[in-house]
Amino acid sequence: MTQPNPLPPLLLAGLTRLLGERLSTSAAVCAHHGRDESIFEAMPPAAVAYAHNAFEVVAIVNLCREHRVPLVPYGAGSSLEGHTLATRGGITLNLQQMDQVIAIHDEDQTATVQPGVTRKQLNAALRDKGLFFPIDPGADATIGGMCATRASGTNAVRYGTMRENVINLTVVTPDGQLIKTSRRARKSAAGYDLTRLFVGSEGTLGVIVEATVKLHPLPESISAAVCAFPSIDAAVLAVVQTIQVGVPIARCEFVDPVAVRAINAHSKTGLPERPHLFFEFHGSDAGVREQIELVQAIADEQGGESFQWAHTPEERTRLWEARHNVYFAALQLRPGCRSVVTDVCVPISRLADCVNQTAADMQKSGLIAPMVGHVGDGNFHVQMLVDGDSAQEVEQAEALNARLVARALAMDGTCTGEHGIGLHKQGFLLDELGDAPVALMRQIKRAVDPHNLMNPGKIFAF
Secondary structure (H helix, E strand, C coil): CCCCCCCCCHHHHHHHHHHHHHCCHHHHHHHHHCCCCCCCCCCCCCEEECCCCHHHHHHHHHHHHHHHEEEEEEECCCCCCCCCCCCCCCCCEEECCCEEEEEEECCCCCEEECCCCHHHHHHCCCCCCCEEECCCCCCCHHHHEEEEEEEECHHHHHHCCCCHHHHEEEEEECCCCCEECCCCCCCCCCCCCHHHHHHCCCCCCCCEEEEEEEEEECCCCEEEEEECCCHHHHHHHHHHHHHHHCCCCEEEEECCCCHHHHHHHCCCCCCCCCEEEEEEEEEEEHHHHHHHHHHHHHHHHHCCCEEEEEHHHHHHHHHHHHHHHHHHHHHHCCCCCCEEEEEEECCCCHHHHHHHHHHHHHHHCEEEEEEEEEHHCCCHHHHEECCCCHHHHHHHHHHHHHHHHHHHCCCCCEECCCCCCCCCCHHHHHHHHHHHHHHHHHEEEEEEEECCEEEECCCCCC
């Protein structure tokens, strides 16, 4: 574990006056904020600051700039690519206590929230409004963190990602200005799209202190099901055909037999250890019935069988909790292991090729490597379980990951469908976009953050 440099005494004094006990230099607190779910060793900050409002964030940013101390924004800490690791020490700014739902505009179907509000908390506040926020990355992530990483998840095939569901942001820039990226209108052609600049910026351009997001009407009817297939190829082809015929499916998730074994052990589901698809259908009663008939016919053509239905909210919750918990369930397949997680996305027409070639590569490796995916939009993950103390195993997993990324890029895909770049995928970003686009990103970073204090070392290095 790397040890951060000590903070300037005047900075500590200023932060203590501002925050009191909400500034912590405790080794345990700093260590907690120096780890995420990635393979990297711990990189703790020198202190953790807990903000309650935007004006405190402005003051913290100004103090850090004055003393040239790095600042790392922090939400739920559930990132997978090293986004919140304090590569240069400094201050981690924990925003979880900024957790107020500021306004719900029922008629406009928008909500304005502080960055520490989680997706489950927002949906609980919407329960009596007939509305819901659809972005579901699995973890109960904060809205601010989901904006910063351009999150998506299981519902993206129908409702889009954070990119499509953020209307505006309020951001504290590195020079201490509090700016709003746009108004609350659903569309605008007023200048550069600053909202999209900050969505996916991974905390490198400023601190998100407020977000206005789109809401959607709760469907009249919801049905969910899980179906087994004779092979990975058959399951993926069923997905491709479902999308190509235009079924407006809400969720379409793939799990391979290794992942099914993990789910069964963790969630006591009793599914046969074969490739499975998890489906969810939203719409009117008649519309959902029509979707179900089409998907069942497609599944039948590919040898799908044993559709298990979950019609009640309780049954659906149990089904999707089993799918969401697959990451932690998989860790139990090899107790004490660390996880190297991939995150490619390819055009739907190349999905079957990419998944099949990847499955064959993983089987040859000998590693335990469950495969899951939001395959309705071409995004899938491999979770390689390695001994974190074995340089050979970690190197093997990284080599497999590099081959997978190269395979996806050759199919005109991307190295990351939703996890972001962080520390882990900086070389892949260059492979994907080339030198000139990444150089332009660096120019934007230098212009906005000339002292490189905002989450330094992420996305690219100087």
